[in-house]
Amino acid sequence: xxxxxxxxxxxxxxxxxxxxxxxxxxxxxxxxxxxxxxxxxxxxxxxxxxxxxxxxxxxxxxxxxxxxxxxxxxxxxxxxxxxxxxxxxxxxxxxxxxxxxxxxxxxxxxxxxxxxxxxxxxxxxxxxxxxxxxxxxxxxxxxxxxxxxxxxx
Amino acid sequence: xxxxxxxxxxxxxxxxxxxxxxxxxxxxxxxxxxxxxxxxxxxxxxxxxxxxxxxxxxxxxxxxxxxxxxxxxxxxxxxxxxxxxxxxxxxxxxxxxxxxxxxxxxxxxxxxxxxxxxxxxxxxxxxxxxxxxxxxxxxxxxxxxxxxxxxxx
Numbered sequence: 001x002x003x004x005x006x007x008x009x010x011x012x013x014x015x016x017x018x019x020x021x022x023x024x025x026x027x028x029x030x031x032x033x034x035x036x037x038x039x040x041x042x043x044x045x046x047x048x049x050x051x052x053x054x055x056x057x058x059x060x061x062x063x064x065x066x067x068x069x070x071x072x073x074x075x076x077x078x079x080x081x082x083x084x085x086x087x088x089x090x091x092x093x094x095x096x097x098x099x100x101x102x103x104x105x106x107x108x109x110x111x112x113x114x115x116x117x118x119x120x121x122x123x124x125x126x127x128x129x130x131x132x133x134x135x136x137x138x139x140x141x142x143x144x145x146x147x148x149x150x151x152x153x
Numbered sequence: 154x155x156x157x158x159x160x161x162x163x164x165x166x167x168x169x170x171x172x173x174x175x176x177x178x179x180x181x182x183x184x185x186x187x188x189x190x191x192x193x194x195x196x197x198x199x200x201x202x203x204x205x206x207x208x209x210x211x212x213x214x215x216x217x218x219x220x221x222x223x224x225x226x227x228x229x230x231x232x233x234x235x236x237x238x239x240x241x242x243x244x245x246x247x248x249x250x251x252x253x254x255x256x257x258x259x260x261x262x263x264x265x266x267x268x269x270x271x272x273x274x275x276x277x278x279x280x281x282x283x284x285x286x287x288x289x290x291x292x293x294x295x296x297x298x299x300x301x302x303x304x305x306x
Contacts, residue, residue, distance in 0.1 A: 022175045022186050022220065023186075024177040024184035024185065024186035024218070025184055026179040026182055026183070026184040029179055029214050029216050030179070030216045030218070030236065031177035031178055031179040031184040031185075031186075031216065031217060031218045032177065032184075032218045032234070032236075033175050033176075033177035033184075033186045033218050033219075033220045033234075034220060034232075034234065035220070035222060035232065061182050063182050063183045063184065064184060065177070065183070065184045065185050065186050066186075067175065067186045067187060067188070069188060079187075079188065081185070081186075081187065083183065083185075
């Protein structure tokens with residue numbers, strides 16, 4: 001088995017074709033990691049969530065790390081690791097265009113898991129939660145791939 | 154779709170039945186997350202790696218976060234998030250027993266992806282790398298599950 005760096009083109013290709021990743025943030029020296037749904041668009045990672053630990057921590061410390069992976073087999077896999085900064089997209093005139101873009105991008109995904117936004121229905125009364133839209137500005141990308149040829153021993 | 158807390162028994166069950174997770178560490182305020190292979194045993198997460206960013210960062214700041222997930226379908230999934238501390242298991246008499254335990258536990262896994270230890274073979278000459286064994290002492294576990302019944306909208 002061989003592990004080698006991937007090209008920038010391969011990294012972007014994986015980010016575009018995958019929509020489930022993991023995002024890490026930190027409060028003081030304590031890191032936290034959780035799965036999330038995202039869309040990649042022109043050097044930004046767009047996502048949304050309801051207010052909770054992840055949003056609170058990223059608001060206080062905008063340094064984050066995003067990891068995305070694709071597994072074909074035990075010998076063929078690809079990972080991308082991004083270092084970047086959290087940018088919230090609030091409902092203000094300044095961020096209107098970017099917020100609409102985030103909404104349009106994310107509405108294309110089938111949010112099939114760990115939704116950032118969950119409607120709860122209780123006695124037929126819907127109580128939609130308010131989503132927080134955000135994006136990660138990418139400051140560094142690196143990637144690796146495993147390639148078959150030699151068995152893992 | 155409903156999301157609810159899981160019981161401690163469900164969390165331990167997921168940790169025991171899964172061997173691929175994600176581990177986050179931090180250098181200063183910068184978090185870092187990467188996939189890793191692990192084995193759960195009596196309130197510890199055992200793993201190994203070669204020296205690199207992850208090991209270097211965890212040696213300097215032992216606060217880590219481990220996330221493990223199981224996806225059955227878009228509506229049925231379970232996640233466990235652990236906060237804990239990195240403990241390296243060096244080749245010293247003090248850690249001999251624990252290091253042997255880690256080796257025995259991890260040798261049971263089929264390391265099918267993102268191996269912490271990769272042999273490289275060049276012109277028939279093997280150059281094994283020196284693995285770093287470590288464990289995470291668990292200070293907090295929480296878990297969630299998604300349950301079907303309502304469609305994700």
